[in-house]
Structures are given as structure tokens and as C-alpha cells.
Amino acid sequence: MKLIGYRSEGVRHIGRLEGKLVEPIATTADFYDKPELMLKQATKRAAVALSQMEVVPFVPETSRVFCVGINYLAHGDEASRTAGIELPKFPMVFGRWESTLVVAGTPVPVPPNEQGLDWEVELAAVIGTPAFAVDEADALDHVLGYTGFNDLSARRKQTETMQFTLGKNADRSGPIGPVLVTPDELPEPANLRLRTRVNGEVVQDGNTGDMIHSLAKIIAYISDTVTLLPGDVIATGTPAGVGASMTPPRLLNDGDSVEIEVEHIGVLHNPIVSHTHR
Secondary structure (H helix, E strand, C coil), rough: EEEEEEEEEEEEEEEEEEEEEEEEEEEHHHHHHHHHHHHCCEEEEEEEHHHEEEEEEEEEECCCCCEEEHHHHHHHHHHHHHHHHCCCCCCCEEEEEEHEEEECCCCCCCCCCCCEEEEEEEEEEEEEECCCCHHHHHHHHHHEEEEEEEECCCCCHHCCCCCHHHCCCCCCCCCEEEEEECCCHHHCCCCCEEEEEEEEEECCCCCCCCECCCCHHHEEEEEEECCCCCCCCCCCCCCCCCCCCCCCCCCCCCCCEEEEEEEEEEEEEHHHHHHHHC
């Protein structure tokens, strides 16, 4: 099943995407209160054309976004060379605010004191059932679905200190989507091709099979400290090919177009604009 989020009368909802039509399921709040039941009860309802909907992120406004840094060996080499960050022994987890999440087509502004934004294609998972101190073997049972994520990064702020928070939370810098795919349609998340294109040129081309820490290990690692809740997002890191590590460095600026693609999930495209064109 492919799910999207949309806003109706000021309230977020979840719907089932069938081609170019959306079958309403429930408000986002109701859906994430009992996701499994909502999916089982999802039946054919009066469908609405996707083009007529205001698409929004398919997670509640209260969700938390857990991001994992340096989770591919080749990207670790880049980070060591350009930023002096050594390969972490454990999943390097940092947080994003849900308010940074945007959908396909949303213009993303470059902060005024950044030379540009950097791209990072990632596989992300959305949690469906509470997870506390789960075993790695059972971790994926708590996943509601999988999606794409572009961890657009303000590298100046990210690298000025040891803390990533500001550099990873620029306004509208977290494109997510284009859909949330349930596990029955994507049973093997550990072998998916990931690509990023800038103005049509491929700049990243990797595979989730090259992760250092698997999604299951990440879920187990987080959940022995923090209870993961329905609607929480886990972004699993990016492969090699980020712009800051190119020679010379290459970043996204006003007029550029960036799109990420995760195999079996789809393409997520966003234009980049100046902060003066917010």
C-alpha cells in the first residue's frame, strides 16, 4: 500500500494512493493512534484526484525525526577527508524537527550565510507501533513503512561546532516522500538503489546494502534509550557523493533542481531558491 498525507479543512489526513487517485483513510492523529487497525479497515471510499489535494508530510506534527550520520563506509571517507569526522563505532544519531519536513515540489531556501545547501539521499522508515528496548531481530516489526528522504544540509553551520542541530534544521530542508510504502510492497529494505540528481546529473548512486548499521540495528540502538512512537521517522544515512566532498565543492543554490530516488518508492523533486524568495 502507498500512503500520502494531505490537508483538508486545516487538518492533516492520511490517504491511500492508487494511481492518481487518493482514497481517504483517517485524520493523521486517528491513523497513528491505531495504524494497524486503520490499514486493515482501509476500504474503497470516494476517491479524490491527487491533483486537487494539498499534499503534506504523512506523519503527525508531533513526530520526531532521528537521523543517522556517516552510515556508509565511502561517505565516512568523505567526512574524514573534508570535515575531520572519524567513522563512528555506534550509530551517530542526531535530531531534526518535524517542522523542517516538506513534500515534493516545495521550494527550499538557502540560509543567508550559507554558500549553498548540500544533498543527501536516504532511505527513511516510519514507526508504526511503540518500540522500547526491542531486539534487533524484531525491530523491523515496528516499521509502518518506508520512504525517501533528502537530508539537505547547511554545511557551514553543521561544521562550525561538534553539534549538527542547526546545520540539519534549516527551514524546509527535509523533503520526505513521495509516498510511504508499507512493508508488504517493500519486503527487503536492505537492497535498494539510491540516487541523487542535480539539474538532471547523477551525483549519488548507492545501495542500502552498503549501510554500516542496518535499520534494525538502528531501531534497537535508539529504543533502548528512547521509546519510539508511531509516526516517528528514522533516516538511515547517505551514501558517498555529497557536494561538500567534491573537488571543488559543489552546493545547491537559487535556480538549482535536486531530486532523490529510492528504488521501489519513487522520485522526490525540490527546487532550490534564495532566502530572498521565501
